[in-house]
Amino acid sequence: MVWFSLLYWVWIILGGILIGAGVHFIPVGGAPAAMSQATGVGTGTTMLAAASGLTGLIGAGSAYASSGGNFAYTIVMGGVSAALMISVLAFIANVMYVYGAGVPLASAKVKYDPITKWRQDLYVSRGTEGHGTPMSSFISGIIGAFLAGVGGALVYFALAASYAGISGFNATFGGYPAPYYVSLAAAFAIGIFFLNCVMASYNIGGTIEGFHDPKFRRLPKSIVASLVVSAVGGLFALLIVVMLPGGI
Amino acid sequence: MAEGERSPRQLLVIGVVGGLVGIYLANYLNSMTNTAWFSFFAALGAVLAVFWGADAVRRVASYGLGTGVPSIGMLSLGAGQVAVLLGLAVAMNLKVHWAAPIIALILAAIIGIVNGVMARRVIKMNIAIMEMSMTEIAMAASLIILGFSTAIAGGFAFDLIMKYVVASGFIIAVFIVGGMAMLHPFNACLGPDERQKRTLNLALSTGFIAMLVAGIAAGAINGIQAAVPTMIIAIFGWIIYYLRFFADTKEDAAAVLSTGLLPKEEEVA
Numbered sequence: 001m002v003w004f005s006l007l008y009w010v011w012i013i014l015g016g017i018l019i020g021a022g023v024h025f026i027p028v029g030g031a032p033a034a035m036s037q038a039t040g041v042g043t044g045t046t047m048l049a050a051a052s053g054l055t056g057l058i059g060a061g062s063a064y065a066s067s068g069g070n071f072a073y074t075i076v077m078g079g080v081s082a083a084l085m086i087s088v089l090a091f092i093a094n095v096m097y098v099y100g101a102g103v104p105l106a107s108a109k110v111k112y113d114p115i116t117k118w119r120q121d122l123y124v125s126r127g128t129e130g131h132g133t134p135m136s137s138f139i140s141g142i143i144g145a146f147l148a149g150v151g152g153a154l155v156y157f158a159l160a161a162s163y164a165g166i167s168g169f170n171a172t173f174g175g176y177p178a179p180y181y182v183s184l185a186a187a188f189a190i191g192i193f194f195l196n197c198v199m200a201s202y203n204i205g206g207t208i209e210g211f212h213d214p215k216f217r218r219l220p221k222s223i224v225a226s227l228v229v230s231a232v233g234g235l236f237a238l239l240i241v242v243m244l245p246g247g248i
Numbered sequence: 249m250a251e252g253e254r255s256p257r258q259l260l261v262i263g264v265v266g267g268l269v270g271i272y273l274a275n276y277l278n279s280m281t282n283t284a285w286f287s288f289f290a291a292l293g294a295v296l297a298v299f300w301g302a303d304a305v306r307r308v309a310s311y312g313l314g315t316g317v318p319s320i321g322m323l324s325l326g327a328g329q330v331a332v333l334l335g336l337a338v339a340m341n342l343k344v345h346w347a348a349p350i351i352a353l354i355l356a357a358i359i360g361i362v363n364g365v366m367a368r369r370v371i372k373m374n375i376a377i378m379e380m381s382m383t384e385i386a387m388a389a390s391l392i393i394l395g396f397s398t399a400i401a402g403g404f405a406f407d408l409i410m411k412y413v414v415a416s417g418f419i420i421a422v423f424i425v426g427g428m429a430m431l432h433p434f435n436a437c438l439g440p441d442e443r444q445k446r447t448l449n450l451a452l453s454t455g456f457i458a459m460l461v462a463g464i465a466a467g468a469i470n471g472i473q474a475a476v477p478t479m480i481i482a483i484f485g486w487i488i489y490y491l492r493f494f495a496d497t498k499e500d501a502a503a504v505l506s507t508g509l510l511p512k513e514e515e516v517a
Contacts, residue, residue: 030315030316031316044315044316044318044319045315045319046315046316046318046319046322047318050322168407171411171415172415173411173412173415173416174416176415176416176417178415179415180410180411180414180415183414183415183416183417183419184333184410184414184415187329187414187419187420187423188329188330188333190326190420190423191325191326191327191329191330191423192326192330193326194322194323194325194326195323195326195327195363198315198319198320198322198323199323199363199366199367199371201315201319202313202314202315202319202367202371202373203371205314205315206313206314206315206316221370221371221372222371224366224370225366225367225370225371228362228366228370229362229363229366232358232359232362233326233327233330233359236330236331236334236355236359237330237334239334239337239338240333240334240337243334243337243338243340243341244337244340244341244406245341248340248406248407248410
């Protein structure tokens with residue numbers, strides 16, 4: 001009987017935990033931030049995760065294909081691509097907040113920015129929870145997206161390496177360059193990415209400013225949830241290898 | 249539950265039975281006649297699953313998830329997608345081709361329960377119906393993915409779905425469009441005046457839009473036979489239910505009470 005590699009399962013679980021932990025670093029502002037009434041990028045976790053996670057996946061996937069399955073290259077490219085996407089997102093949003101909405105970038109959760117040591121509370125408009133993405137949230141977002149991108153790349157790598165062994169999965173659809181196993185691994189990596197990032201965003205109640213936010217202390221609960229959710233999701237995904245001993 | 253509403257159990261039966269019957273009809277009629285004319289049945293089944301899933305989203309999201317309605321839809325589609333492919337692979341392994349949709353549904357329920365338990369017991373979200381709703385939404389999501397995939401590929405054998413839906417990349421379109429069809433209705437209608445009939449009419453309308461996308465994809469795989477019936481039904485369904493939703497909106501909007509004009513400056517002072 002064909003069995004899946006236990007190491008790959010561990011990678012998927014580790015990847016899931018990294019994705020969940022990464023979300024805690026990302027400045028998610030939600031709907032209030034879209035009206036520049038809260039700190040963070042003005043959209044929900046699902047959209048931010050889709051933006052940076054999918055960019056990370058594209059980076060990881062292209063690195064995997066061009067390096068012939070090099071582990072370190074795939075993982076680092078996943079992290080860097082996601083971090084790049086979140087910094088572009090936060091930067092462009094900041095330009096709009098400052099020059100469009102006319103609000104200073106400030107955090108309402110801390111009196112002094114932990115990185116720049118600049119005063120924050122004076123610049124928070126009355127009745128709001130801060131505006132835009134100030135320095136520490138920005139740096140926190142880059143760290144978080146890197147972690148989540150690395151996590152997503154780990155999941156993708158484990159799945160792609162597992163499925164590459166199934167006979168018949170090296171075929172391609174028509175003139176497409178990507179073989180079957182790449183498509184399946186990418187689709188499942190997106191699924192497992194969403195599972196973990198939504199669980200993490202439930203843990204933070206939808207909004208967080210970054211590592212300096214008090215909500216950041218809820219991280220252990222999210223790690224447990226991510227562990228279980230990605231263990232089950234990863235097991236289901238890897239069981240496909242067991243179920244297709246003769247390929248397709 | 250207000251008068252004239254459909255109960256959760258009624259919708260569960262509509263979703264599960266409708267979804268499964270549609271998928272089976274499409275698969276067996278296509279293979280019996282050796283054509284792809286009947287693919288649209290599977291897409292209709294998926295639309296019924298959207299109908300059920302949208303109500304489950306509506307029930308759980310009305311508690312306020314804190315992260316926006318889309319989150320629960322995307323989570324469940326992620327779970328449903330893994331469950332569907334594993335279900336098809338299990339059926340292929342055990343040589344019970346006919347049972348594939350049912351196995352996928354059961355696997356989706358398992359993964360949904362795990363998600364629900366994690367959300368309620370570990371993350372401690374204060375939503376009493378979390379486990380049940382997550383299970384229902386994951387099951388609906390698996391039927392949506394399998395329904396649209398069957399409509400595109402013309403059958404639900406693992407190798408067909410793998411080749412024509414996953415390898416061709418349509419799985420991502422099914423994932424996002426199917427998810428949007430399920431989560432958009434409540435996301436658009438939520439608020440104190442939300443009413444099940446209006447939300448579900450919008451759900452059918454978005455379901456038919458998703459069916460239209462599936463029809464276009466089916467055309468790329470199985471040609472006119474699959475595309476034309478699916479797309480014609482989708483367009484008519486969309487127009488009918490969008491007009492019903494529009495009528496419901498106007499009806500409900502008339503019940504909004506006027507608060508009067510803003511007081512004049514001198515009156516305030």
